[in-house]
Amino acid sequence: MAEKEFTTGGIENHLPNGIILTSLEAVFGWMRQASFWPATFGLACCAIEMMAYGTPRYDSGRWGQEVFRASPRQADLMIISGRVSQKMAPVMRRVYDQMPNPKWVIALGACASSGGMFNNYALIQGGDHVVPVDMYIPGCPPRPDMLIDAMFKLKKEIVMKHPMAKHELAVLAEKEEAAMTALATHEQKGLMR
Numbered sequence: 001m002a003e004k005e006f007t008t009g010g011i012e013n014h015l016p017n018g019i020i021l022t023s024l025e026a027v028f029g030w031m032r033q034a035s036f037w038p039a040t041f042g043l044a045c046c047a048i049e050m051m052a053y054g055t056p057r058y059d060s061g062r063w064g065q066e067v068f069r070a071s072p073r074q075a076d077l078m079i080i081s082g083r084v085s086q087k088m089a090p091v092m093r094r095v096y097d098q099m100p101n102p103k104w105v106i107a108l109g110a111c112a113s114s115g116g117m118f119n120n121y122a123l124i125q126g127g128d129h130v131v132p133v134d135m136y137i138p139g140c141p142p143r144p145d146m147l148i149d150a151m152f153k154l155k156k157e158i159v160m161k162h163p164m165a166k167h168e169l170a171v172l173a174e175k176e177e178a179a180m181t182a183l184a185t186h187e188q189k190g191l192m193r
Contacts, residue, residue: 036065036151039075039095044082046109046141053144065151072098077154079147080127083111083118089130096131102168104158106150107133110140132175134158 042050054060054068069075072095084092096105107127110116113136115125127133135150135158 036063036077036155037067037069037075038065038077038079039072039099040068040070041078041092041095042081043084043088044111046081046112049141049144050079050081050108050147053147058144058148060148060151063151072096073100075099076103078103078105078131079108080105080112080131080133081108083116084124084127084130085122086124089124092127093130101172104134104154105131106135106137106147106154108137108147108150109142110138113138116140 042048052058054066060066072078076099078092078096078099080092096103105127107113111118111123112127113133115123117140119125124130135154137146137150139146
């Protein structure tokens with residue numbers, strides 16, 4: 001029996017039907033997107049909408065997200081829900097730093113996204129001044145339906161395509177370098193303009 005020569009196309013053309021080829025990163029991305037464990041980080045009124053997300057009416061348990069973790073070392077998603085004060089910013093950063101990689105952040109509501117109606121010296125004008133935010137949810141307050149939609153978009157657009165191992169380290173180094181050289185997006189002036 002003569003050996004087959006692989007002259008045309010790739011290995012995909014010579015495999016029997018029913019065989020699927022993929023990368024290890026794609027398999028782990030698929031598994032990761034099915035098991036978000038959010039960290040409890042309710043800061044103000046939007047936290048009530050975040051809590052409603054876990055109630056039987058909206059039932060985040062259908063997607064494996066009913067376990068809100070009190071320990072950042074067991075969470076991979078931070079939901080910033082409410083306004084971030086100057087005193088709370090270092091605490092929020094510490095919680096974010098204690099979360100294992102890969103980790104994601106959702107800014108829930110107008111205050112967490114951009115400071116909302118509060119433009120004073122005591123509040124930070126958006127959670128992205130403290131931690132990198134992956135998904136913004138507008139509204140005052142946003143409905144739990146919007147959080148469900150953001151979770152699905154985060155899974156589809158970011159988590160499934162997240163690299164692993166040395167590829168992840170390269171991406172993290174690029175993000176860190178870009179963050180260090182980025183200009184301020186908003187100058188906080190307080191009450192006196």
